Amino acid sequence: MSSIKAADGPSRAVGEKDPREGPRAGRGFGDRVLEYTAEYGIVIFLVLMCVGFAIWQSGTFPTSRNIKSLLGNQAIPAILALAVVLPLAAGEFDLSIAANLGFCSIASAEFASHGMTPALVIILTLMIGAAIGLINAVIVVGIGVNAFIATLGMSTVLAGGNLLLTNGNTVFEGIGESFTSIATTRIFGIEIVVLYFLIVAIVAWYAMERTPFGRYLRATGMAREAARLSGISTTRRLSGAFVIAGTLSGLCGVLQTAHLGSAAATVGPEFLLPAYAAAFLGATTIRRGMFNVWGTVVGVLVLAVGINGLTLAGAPIWVPDVFNGVALIVAVSAAVLVARHRERAKPKTT
């Protein structure tokens, strides 16, 4: 077929490497630095923030007392943030986690004030948390109600339940040392809730990254039909995610009561936004574009360190809310931008 007008070969210098030889060929040092910076951007931000506050508030921020109290106070919000990672990874919102925490906090306070042993209180409360998760699962997975609406409704129901149980009062009478010690016992000066958090984080990481459950949960979140057709029971994974999220919220509820020694009728809602902010911040790092455990932990720390540092610097009381809200918006914006950048750069053809 000599008549075909073939285009001339590309003008490439002799000996120059064909860029098609390897996917990484031709990528400079600068590109890789950029890639890592994007991947670990918020980790770097966290470190810079710590260094900054350590210099700015050198008398208060970098002290062992401040750090210990910071960790002790953030353990429960951190566990709650991990609770939202599972439904989010499966592609659904669970907005009832904070109300679940509140309800379980009050329930456990009632149990404890009626003289139940700490072990029994924990078991009963976890069962309540799990049951709430199960009801969510039935409504969302079984009936097919939009999860956003179903769990928002559940939140409101639980908030009403709190008033029913407490009459609007704070429950504190009869909550003894034996119960509060499950959260406040110190190991090397650090409250034991931090240890609980570490255990939950490791188990959650293991479940998400090293078991078929976690992989299939992600598959369910990314493309439900494709997951189902490949033989994965997406309804089971999704239900599992809601039940685990509910159980972890219940755990946070018990620990919250034990940590404070009381439960106010209004406890709960303030935990919601930080948990989501942390999860979304987390999705911009470590495993970018995916909700992941260690990213979420970094997210919790970013929020905690930011608010703690600003408070120490004398910031007024409205700052924490603004900081949380801005962080959530910035995190989600960053995630969107990262995704768009990838989309543009993707070597997609035909």
Next chain:
Amino acid sequence: MPGGLTVDRLSKTFAGQRALDDVSTAFPAGEITALLGHNGSGKSTLIKILAGFYDPDDERTVDVFDQELTLPVSPRQAHEVGLRFMHQDLALVDDLTIADNFAFVDHFHTRTDLGPISRRREHQRVGEVLATFGVEEDPGTQVGDLDMTTKTIVGMARAVQDSRSSEDDIRHHVLFLDEPTAALPQDEVERVLEVMRGIRDRGGAVVLVSHRIDEVMRIADRVVVLRDGRVVAQRERAGLDPDGLVELIVGGSAADEGRRSKAPEDGVTLSVRGLCGPRLRGLDFDVRRGEIVGIAGLVGCGRSELARILAGAQRAESGACSLAGTPFEPKTPADALRAGVSYVPQDRRGAGCITGMSLQENLSLGLLGRFFARGWLNLREERRSTREAIAEFGIRPPDPRRLVAYFSGGNQQKAVVSRAVSRNPTLLVLDEPMQGIDVGAKREIAQIVRNLADEGVSVLVGSTDAADLVGLCERVLVLNRGELVAIAAGAEVAEERLTLLAANPDGEEGAR
């Protein structure tokens, strides 16, 4: 030839890979140019640069009807100089009317953005445009109620129509069509081709991306062939024969018809009796061990439904199936897989694979149990197994960690097929496995299917394009409106015969 689009020395590199390498070509006015090439040859990259979705490596000036346009451009600029694009999925919103869909591209005709929309005027204007394209539907019809062919034509009309000026402006447009006929039934294709001819005859430049060689032979005035990001040929279509064209695209000899080394065996693997579903009306057929059976028929004939019922993705309303002698009534896809039926769905990107996951994660979807031991996922073992599949099925590039979204359609399909095969099925059900993939990948997949059948696996292949079934299937079931109207076997498995049976079953005596 004056006018049209001229592209000069355009290059694009992605992460070190040249997707487009110094491409210079032209798409003249008043001609239909077929832009051909494998998946991954650079066609989409070229189009996306022109559409303003990608930036080229270096700034380049292209010539559009004697206007100079400097790339990179924004999608808006590209639109304004007359570069128009119709995506494969048409980008029409089913829930809105035709007129409202037009308004997305063209704005509503109000004095200001806050001015009231005159439905009457919008409808009148859109109705006039539709009439020039031979569409008789009312502009107030919901797009979702249109058949695929009319939808495609509406998409084309929307792309070339221009609001604020006269209808002559088609003369200054370059219309890119990405596989406009891929999802259409064979007998409707001509309507779309006719619209393309109309646009050409009114002086527009039409660029057609298509994998259907017969269609290109019928309609194109010119062909531009890309391979590995370079232009390997650009010439008049007249004087080329189909084999020559395929040879240009694949870069080798076209005479490569695969053969099976064994004949189907005697035992019956799948037996279907009186199967009914929302579309299907009482199907009866058997598939033998090691037999490749095609399912032909137009869109809506019940082909996908049959595949989905066998895959457990949808329940049958009545009827009975048995698999290797035991009753087979899967309630879920998991049931079907356990019973030994693997399924490759028609919607590759939406249901076949998870594009946001890596190749490795896709290949082990539903199979992670194999790599889960002593409480841990053995990721190294998973990767090793992925590499084996990459080698066996020829998936390129051979990178287990690459996101599936970044593979070309043909390679995505090979990945989906390889996962289905790795279940060691007794029956493999493939729904439109060849849709939207290039000639080379089609051959590779056909060969995979033949090898499986040689090992005793029974295969059902559904396709609206009879050409995909010829040379592959021993028998072909022809469906029409949910009924089995013919079973073609032997010499009857020929493209013209199947197309005729599928399109016009009443004119034929039953071939059974």
